[in-house]
Amino acid sequence: MEKEVDDLRTALELLKSIPGQLIETDIEVDPHAELSGVYRHIGAGGTVMRPTKEGPAMVFNNLKGFNNSRVAIGLLASRKRVGMLLNADPKRLGYHLMNSVNNPLPPILIENQSAKCQEVVHYADEPGFDIRKLVPAPTNTEEDAGPYITMGMCYASDPENGDSDITIHRLCLQSKDEITMFFTPGARHLGVFREKAEALGKPLPISISIGVDPAIEIAACFEPPTTPIGFNELQIAGALRQKPVELTKCLTINEKCIANAEYVIEGELLPNLRVREDQNTNTGKAMPEFPGYTGEAKEVPVIKVKAVTHRVNPIMQSCIGPSEEHVSMAGIPTEASVIQMIERAMPGRLLNVYAPPCGGGKYVVIIQFRKNLPSDEGRQRQAALLAFSAFSELKHVFLVDEDVDLFDMSDVMWAMTTRFQGNEDAILIPGVRCHPLDPSSSPAFSSSIRDAGISCKAIFDCTVPYDQKQNFIRAKFMDIDEEKWTEYIK
Known part of the structure; x- marks a missing residue:
């Protein structure tokens, strides 16, 4: 039976029951910088300076200078773990x-x-x-x-x-x-x-x-x-x-x-x-x-x-x-906002939306869009414009086809490499208010920027033109019986 989560303690109990999702330590840790320094290596991820990684949540039971106090960190620092905590498919959280x-x-x-x-x-x-x-x-x-x-x-x-x-x-x-x-x-x-x-x-x-x-x-x-x-x-x-x-x-x-x-x-x-x-x-x-x-x-x-x-x-x-935890908290609501806006305007073409770690959950989204008819050509770019309307702090939108795994940035970059031409498929929208914490959104960075927090928003259309689809079919591999090979496919 699924454990019911309704507060922090029941959330920790759920994670404790799932191998690899929570670790505890009784080693004394200084909350001044050391605690975060440790978790950077355990599971911070996100835009934290490397080396870092996505890993389990962590509870520190022995805080220097505090008696009978504990600190939990990283509960939401994994999309998979967010799915567990919300009892939902991680890929459909938006x-x-x-x-x-x-x-x-x-x-x-x-x-x-x-x-x-x-x-x-x-x-x-x-x-x-x-x-x-x-x-x-x-x-x-x-x-x-x-x-x-x-x-x-x-x-x-x-x-x-x-x-x-x-x-x-x-x-x-x-x-x-x-x-x-x-x-x-x-x-x-x-x-x-x-x-x-x-x-x-x-x-x-x-x-x-x-x-x-x-x-x-x-x-x-x-x-x-x-x-x-x-x-x-x-x-x-x-x-x-x-x-x-x-x-x-x-x-x-x-x-x-x-x-x-x-x-x-x-x-x-x-x-x-x-x-x-x-x-x-x-x-x-x-x-x-x-x-x-x-x-x-x-x-x-x-x-x-x-x-x-x-x-x-x-x-x-x-x-x-800058951790993956912020990506989850900010990014999944961003996805939901973009999905809602696009579905209202053009139902049936949007497949999914992902706010990846590189954008901190706020600056970047990947939109997976399906063109069903010749008249759908160009609607993918309209979807990108709608994304900017749904979430004003967005800076970059990547558009990909249905055969691209939007949750795999290597696959998204592959689509950009083989389905994108800079002079044709980059749509630039300069002089738009974005977010003041982007250090490149400053007049000191570029004379084209009038005020801190103004950016050149950009759409990167990495989709195949509808009339060219037959020339961009990915190599097809045999569909296997996954149960037969489950010991090796993990």
Whole structure:
């Protein structure tokens, strides 16, 4: 019988029951850089500097400087493992998420006494309170601005109409009761909520839930237009589990949090206050981000912490910024968004979409498209344009035929080598807003770029023209009885 997953602990139990998917260690590890340095070699993958690889999730049971605290990392750092955790085919995860977007199931509120996240409570006005000693947030590198919460589910509400939303942001522990919060300009609903509250001169109540059901972590990464403002992504997580996400009221602020989280931080985003992320280190750097480079320290808003609550013997959850874990969290919702947009416009031609590790889940997608009729020629490029509309942060779209394995970048590059001519099949769209964390999207990189975050988007059409299909048939091999050779075919 399939184990039911509804929080971090049941997710770890499921992985522990599957050979090769989870390892634990009791060796003491320093959360300052060493923990991430170790996991880089175990299973980080993604755009992390080589050597790295895709591997099992890992739990560190012995953290230097912390008693009775553990850190889990890499739960989503494998597409195959995401499939296990969501009970879905890894190659159809984009469709699986799209179906959940189309069939949302709203969260429900439970009483505080039933909320596991509030088994232990620490109030910020108590003597000795220090979030840096309560929450074992690692640093990714020795240059990081400070300890970062990388898997915090940030939950807040629109001060005008009460609509709520959940997103993931980089959160740096700055002092005993202050956390900085980075917002990508114009890309998150919580940014709109913060701006509205600031215009009113009011703080914005916010909860940060850490260590939750992986379905919530995936759902929290959807963006407009797939989930417009007012759409609470917890509805997607509910649909994925066919069971509503349970929330409970925070103890010190007028907001809700995820009831079975391992940790919850309660606080307020303060209006009209900005500090530099690296105010304690002066490195000029924040932390490694999904493109594979370390982000520049920014002037960012401040959360004043009111309380920390947690389960008994809590498990901190973290990820390496450029790892395969980010690819899964950002990339699979990207795929779902692109699939939904293309299917609405031209049903029946799209076969699949993949956001590969090289794009960090945001910058690149591979679209597998089938041309059924002569009149379908050119529609593949329309599909690429629709992808840019579905997810504004996309930079490159590769188009491939039905005989190409879009999950194998070597096969995609083979298609580009044998079915692509640069002067004919590269479609360039300059001067379009993309994402500010791409270091090449800068006026310093190219005089053609007017502002940081503007890119030349590109379509690489690696499909065979419909009237040339007969000249591009791959060598056919015998179909064998795989059961006969199952000992060798793995």
